[in-house]
Amino acid sequence: MTYTPPPSFTTRPTLQGTFGMSASTHWLATASAQAVLERGGNAFDAAVAGAFVLHVVEPHLNGPGGDMTGVFATAEEPGRPVVLMGQGPAPAAATREHYLAEGLELVPGAGALAAAVPAAVDAWLLLLRDHGTWELGDVLAFAVGYARDGHPIVGRVGATIAAVADLFTEHWPTSAALWMPEGRPPREGEIIRNEAYARVLDSLVGAAADGATRAEGIDAARREWRTGLVAQASAEFVATPHRHSSGLDHAGVITVEDFADFEASYEEATTLEFRGHTIAKTGPWGQGPALLQTLAILDGFDDERLDPSTALGAHTILEAQKLAIADREAYYGDAHVPMEHLLSPEYAAVRRALITDEASLEFRPGTVPGVEPFTPPLRTGYTPPALAGGSGFAGVGEPTVSRSGETRGDTCHIDVVDSAGNMVSATPSGGWLQSSPAIPELGFCLGSRLQMTWLEEGGPSTLEAGKRPRTTLTPTLILKDGRPVVALGSPGGDQQDQWQLLYILRTIVGGYTPQQAVDAPSLHTTSIPGSFWPRTWEPGGAVVEDRLGEDVIADLERRGHVITRAGDWSLGRLSSVARDHETGVLSAAANPRGAQGYAAGR
Template identity: 55%
Template sequence: MFTTRPTLQGTFGMVSSTHWLASQSAMAVLEDGGNAFDAAVAAGFVLHVVEPHLNGPAGDVPVILAPAGGRVRVLCGQGPAPAGATIAHYRSLGLDLVPGTGPLAAVIPGAFDAWMVLLRDHGTRTPAEVLKYAIGYAEHGHPAVERITGTIEAVRELFETEWTASAAVWLPGGAAPAPGSLLRNPDLAATWRRLLAEAEAAGPDREAQIEAARRTWREGFIGEAIAAHAARPAMDSSGERHAGVLTGDDLAGWSAGYEEPVTYDWRGWTVCKAGPWSQGPVLLQQLALLDGGLPGALSGVISPEGLGSPEYLHALIEASKLAMADREAWYGDAAEVPLAALLSPEYNAARRALIGDRADPALRPGSPDGRTPVLATHAGRTTPAGDPGYDAMGIGSTAAGAPPGTGEPTVAPTGEMRGDTCHVDVVDRWGNMVSATPSGGWVHSSPVVPGLGFPLGTRLQMTWLEPGLPSSLTPGRRPRTTLTPSLALRDGEPVLAFGTPGGDQQDQWQTHFFLDVALRGRPVRGGPDLQGAIDAPGWHQDSFPSSFFPRATRPGSVTVESRAGERVIEELRRRGHRVTVAAPWTEGRLCAVARDPETGVLSAAANPRGMQGYAVGR
């Protein structure tokens, strides 16, 4: 099978991430004797510097980790809503949706603390040893990728007129950095150097330094600056200036923590995801729907022979619609989620019977355990073609009257990636494996905290301003994030870590990737053909409310890469899908690493789309 790059193989260590500098920094940690967790932390901080349009240290990061010989765990770096984030408060401001930008959308930052907890509990290096790569790029500069330039240019007016602290960092000399020019962030470098000085003052003990760094973030000069900044009114996507509700007490009272993964067994594989405070179980529900015999002419298409056929794509698209509809009705952190029922054979047999030969554009959540699904009023509406919100995706959108900088840019209707999130996977020679999806705190999400060099995140936009829903805005509860790393086992052994940026599309692209790996089996070279699965023509559907402001729905819409072929595209249209044909290499930004427990052979691959993600290893 022709691939854009080889699937890398070796026995020492493998890294795949969404930026080559992060991948190589992680590999440098492995070469220096660090383990997969040390390497992932170093990569995470580098991603904050080299992909600032996609993530930042005040953003979020869920992590799935599998220590060699230990059990798989989820480390939750998704901060909850602040104590003052009540529906009544937001409604009193005349809002019916949480803004997509600005301090009012800020949750308690989760990424920094999660990286430090991972380093403390599973790493071997000090904070200075993992932060040195990020500090170097922030201080001395890194070549700006084209999409950084595009993002900053799209929000230039907002920076110059409203978010002047952001202009000071991202418009050096009054101009956005040219692609390939060195982009520096001296404020961020100074922040990390001061944090390290305070951490090292705690003494030579590695864990003491990590705990001191965490205190500095939450209660020291960083926490104080964040709390003061959040209280200042700033222009947001509502078109008004609002102050946030995040306080120093919120920062001091939260820390990242561990959870058990949600799992599903599929044809000899066990797939592990974060809980339903994320959209992770959506992937598991799709596997459950595709586990039994599909009805009618679709019977048998989930097979090696069916891969890539029109019938195969139609089945995946329709299963995705059902799973995403359940996400909309049942997932969240503000109410009990009937997860066992949602993944049960009985429930999915009934849901599977709804998959017909024709496309169904309706939002059809099910009734697990006989419960009646309830949708947010806004989610129950469809967004018709021609409405300003229908095609509201991408940087600089002015849909629904929103100013530039709205929401999390994910995928344009044509499939073009505008930026959104990052990902990193690492496996080392000892068998440690980790998958992490950092996001939030984008340059266009909120004003830069003066003197710190980074903005706050805006994950609260994923909550509803209606009470009684699993994803209602609720103090102390996490917004239902789209961030969703994956880890899979065979016979109880971790063998595959993977993930992708892409907002609501993440568990659509990951399902497509995983099925390609699982159905093709083990090629002659020994190990899964990761690169072939990543390179396979991609797609996504939008028949559900977007997680991002202004929460648009595009009923029946499916975006398919042109490489899927005219026969596939025309057959999908014949079945009733509203197909947008995207450019050849636009759907997905997957990363993956793998390990064969029998031979110790490690593998890695990365997405060629956007020419930014790279795998390294030996």
């Protein structure tokens, strides 16, 4: 058997050119990033401009009160992938003892108790200061314009607001005032504005104007973010108890000191060699290295077992993902993680030997000498006592939103490459409009990333003041011969790396073009403890697009996979940019699902 040939038809072309390429989950962010390139900015100027636009046009998927991670390489140091660390820690008063005393078994999925320190804005400003070329006001002008003058809303924003309209009306009146100004959810195509957020951005630009140099000005804006109106209004607002996804009212614990004490930073990437390519990810304070572990397991198989379009390949991939993600739960967190052992060929061989012809229904972390694996609660269903007898989920799909405000997998993504060879992949998320009540003076709410921590003792991702939650945000940079060749990413919570894995296998092993790989049928496992509240799992669960084919799906079911059909075009929201260093040709691809993601370039 050979690898399934690439399809002859794609929903759109793989864009090609030599000037610059941008791709993201919303066309306005892509267009803004590309406009920066056209006006002489570099890839980092463009990515920052596009990212702030994403705050405005995809408020159900990310916001200024959230977080981000990025991985990039510069034209000056092309062989050195760098992680942009924009994941804030737990506030000083966010202790498991406090949450247990509040009557909680899990960190809530919505409400200010779930808020880590907002980190996305500081991280973007850090990248702009050190690697961009534009002044802050010019970069933020796109977002300010869309916030103040308005933009036509996409349907999914209105659908998200509709799913939590009762929550907003009954419990979060400030969110109702911001997102339902007419007393109803906005309709697709209506112009929406956010003057409060425009004023916040104006305050950052005003602070930057006082700097003697460009870098000093951006640092002044960062200080304003960490110590000025945003910090003060946030801390004061969340001190009032409000409804959480627990079904109870709690006050938040974040303070102005928590804001002031955090600064974004850079880190070395975690890497793995796979079929002549270097795959670069965040450290194990994120889920990124689980993708590397999956690749290490799969690298020992023949190509026919790496084809997601066949039953054998899909089965093998699903089983490898379960093993790697079990290790994520057992060992990953903002702590010492034995990645050298977990990524070693010897360990991968041991894990590979566990894959049989049948689907595993077990949680199977590996054995690391001298380290006790953490076993999380393995819930197949969970209803908080305060919500017993409640209505359950009010909405499904992307985003998934419950009546209590809980959300899963809501994220966006942006990739940019310029003609000089600068390349960046970034995944902003959190601070969704449904995360917690909107702060009136700011036009946004805080995030809910702490829901990815446990309240059980002894785990690497147990809630602890000052520690980062183990984030699902996981952009990818791929290098070949010491140069970056692909920037790649996707929204999707626990599915982000699962969907990116299929792209990597199809392009590196199967010879697909970027758009062919984005368009191809997708799948993922749910036989893992979820990172999002209420943190359940489905033993043997697998979700597939129907386009995978009846024969393949039936074969997976015979092997014991518990299949959920998701329709033809529903899984994966990938985008990518690429650079061929031999020819100088740049390329880009974007997801057609949902008719929202776009690439642009020339």
